[in-house]
Amino acid sequence: MRSVEWLRGYLPNTLRGKLLLVSLAVVFLPISLTGYLLEREGRQALVQEKTEKLFGLARLLDANLGPGYDALLADAGQSGDDREAAIRSLSAKLTPFTDLVAAANPGVGVGYYSKALNAIITYGPSRDYSTTVGTSIPPEHPGWRVLESGHKAVESGPQVRGFILNAMLPILRDGTVIGYIWANELSDDVERQAAAMDRSVLTVSVGGILLGLGLTHALSRRIARDIRGINEGLMLMRSDLGHVIAPPSGEVGEIAVEINSMARALLDARSLTENILNSIADGVIAVDWAGQVTAINPAAEQMLGVAAAGVIGKPYESLFKPDHRFASPLLDTLKTGRPHVGVALDFPAPKQTLYLNVSSSLLRNSRGEAIGAVVVLKDLTEQRRLRTQIMRADRLAALGELVAGLAHEVRNPLTSIRGFMQFLESCEDIKEWQRYAPLIVRQVDSLNRLVTELLEFGRPRPPAIRSVQLNDLIHEVSLLAGRKTGARMALDLAPDLPLVEADGEALKQVVLNLIINASQATPETGSIRVVTAAETGEGDRRVAIVAVADDGEGIAPENLDKVFDPFFSTKPNGTGLGLAMAHRIVDAHHGTITIASTPGAGTTVTLRIPFLHSPADQA
Structure with missing residues (x-):
């Protein structure tokens, strides 16, 4: 990490410097690498060409040898027993051709070697190397590997006539290696040609690098000038979005055109936002991290009876009555980051207490960083009145x-x-x-x-809350009510129903009333079904379900909205207080009671009672 920071300290900070550095990397490295590869490949190609040429000469010598050394000796009436005489005889026959080949290829040396005689037979041009005829190659000479393996080889290094590139071709006759033929060239000649090629590649590479750097330098100056003009224009746009940047030519000019378009769009959006804030009926107030008012729209000014000039830059608490304890959702959002939506509260404005619906949330900049908070105030005072x-x-x-x-x-x-x-x-x-x-x-x-x-x-009494097992309560009520009806009663009770915090006696009264109503609406051949279950209601609150269903005569649609009204009853002897009382008991448990009915098909009454009874809900 320190090495990276150290390296950054030496990198240029200007765009022009970075462009030059990048161009140096983009131009210098590829051209240098290309030159190196060309030089390497050219040198290899040169060596390959020389090698092919040398092996070609060796094959000419091999073809000139004919059947082999023994056949040449036999033609001359010689045998291999007298080594010196055999060498002189073979050299006399082969030297003219080797000199001919050497003369046709200046700088090239060619010759024959006999394995049986262990001697150089001829080495052309003979005027330079005739003294080597009859000598044997040393044990470390690579020619021995050719004689032993029967495979051609190429060697580069110091040998008989100096530092050479030597191509050695085995002489095979009837599947037997009888010697080898060499054709070599002094490495100085090869290096001289390679050096000339290197100079050409270097010249082209340096020229390309200089040309690339020159063009980059000129281009970077132009780009730097254009960008400097755009930067100066952006500095002016900080205070005046109406400023227009003169676009230069090329792609940089297109950037300037887009910046001008974005500035116009931002100016239009700002105007639109200001018009919306000034036009909406709800009050909007924004504060910064210190809780100081940064913006307030006319609706909030009129609602609170203040002027924007008098509150901008002042603490948000200055909008409350002095010494008034008020839990502000906006300040809570500013402190905790938690938004508030649709909170109804009494707002202690300086002149009067208002009943407002308040929503607050954090304000964030374009990078998503919180920079303050905003509150929307909806005046419900007149609605409440x-x-x-x-x-x-x-x-x-x-x-x-x-x-x-x-x-x-x-x-x-x-x-x-x-x-x-x-x-x-x-x-x-x-x-x-x-x-x-x-x-x-x-x-x-x-x-x-x-x-x-x-x-x-x-005069309802408050519920006596304790843990109640609804299934046991329903079993008890069903036994009591079953004696008063001839309808068939069926219980479908959830076996794993948790305990409910409730007033058991009050719930008995509700369920008994519902079963009696069902029995009175059901003929003796009908049935009544009581079901319990558990489900998750609003706000992830667990509630117990009790449903009483019958297949009786049902309730007329026009009477469904009246069944919970006091003294409303469709029974001749009914007082109309039973369901009203049941509704009040369920309300005291913070639950709900609903009725669904189809005339001639039956009625279902459903209770939803929270498992946990929270006294705070009564407030």
Whole structure:
């Protein structure tokens, strides 16, 4: 890592310097490598050409030898027994041809060697190397490897006549190596030709490098000038997006054109953003990391009763009433990074407390780095005032319906009691009194039951929360309700249902009421089914499901919205408080109760009760 940092310290910082450095690498290295490869390949090709030429000469000598040394000796009437005489005889016959070949190829030496005589037979040109005839090659001479292996070989190094490139061809007659033929050339000649080729490659390489560097230098000056102009224009655009950069020619000019287009688009986007912020009805306030206001739109100014000039640069807390404890979602987002969406709260503005819907989130720059936070304020004060009026009107309307229903429910028993008493007022027969007294008592009991249910409905007690096993509770209620109905009852209870934090007695009342309602709507040949299950509701909250279904007469569609209203009942003797009471009990457990019904097909009532009862939910 330190070596990399050290190297960076020596690299140029300007674009022009980097272009020159890159061009040096791009031009110098390829041309140098190409020159090296050309020189290497040229030298190898030169050596290969020389080698082929030398072997060609060796093959000419091999063809001139004919059947071999023994045949030449036999023609001369000689034998191999007298070594010196045999060498002189063979040399006399072969020297003219070797001199001829050597004369036709200046600088080349050729000759024959006999394995049987272990001597050089001829070495042309003979005027220079005749003294070597009759001598033997030393043991380390590569010619021995050719004689032993029977394969041609090429050697470069010091040999008989100096530092040479020597091509050696074995002489094979009847499958036997009888000697070898060589053709060699002084390495000085080879090196001289290779050096001339190297000079040519070097000249071309250096010329190419200098030309490339010159062109790069000129091009880099032009590019540096154009980029300097664009950079100066960008510096001006920091304060004036309307500034236009004069585009140079070429691709750099296209960059300038695109920068101008982007600046215009950014200017248009800024104008559009400002127009949107100035036009929307919701208040928008932005703060930096220090919590100081950086932007506020006119809607927020009007909502809070402040002026932008008076709050820009000041702490966000200055928008609250002094010494007012207020948990601001914006400041919490600024502190924790956690966004808030749709939080309804009372905002202590300087002039009045507003009821606002607040959403806050972090502000990020183009690199995704948080630079502050923004809050959107929606004024719900007037909506809450209107909603309060509507709720008051709804309560008055509900109270009117309750009073009307109560009057209707009370009037019928009172009318019956009054009629009985008017009849008994003039009756002196004790039997008549005994006959009508139980009827009067039943009417009074009916009034008492109505008043009791009404008190229960009007003054609900808080639920006594404890752990309840719903399946056990339903078993108990079903046994009690089963004696009052002839319908077939089936239980489908989840075996692994967890305990529920609830008021068991209150839930018994709800389930018993639902089963009784189902039995009253179901003929004796019908069936009632009670199901329990567990599911995940909203906010990943686990809830218990209790469903009571029947195949009875069902509920008319126009009555579905009224079944939870007090005193609404389709049964002749019903008070209409049973389902209203059940709804209140389920609400006290922070659950829901829903009804689905099809006339003539049956009704299903579904309870959803959270497994965990949180008292904080009541707040």
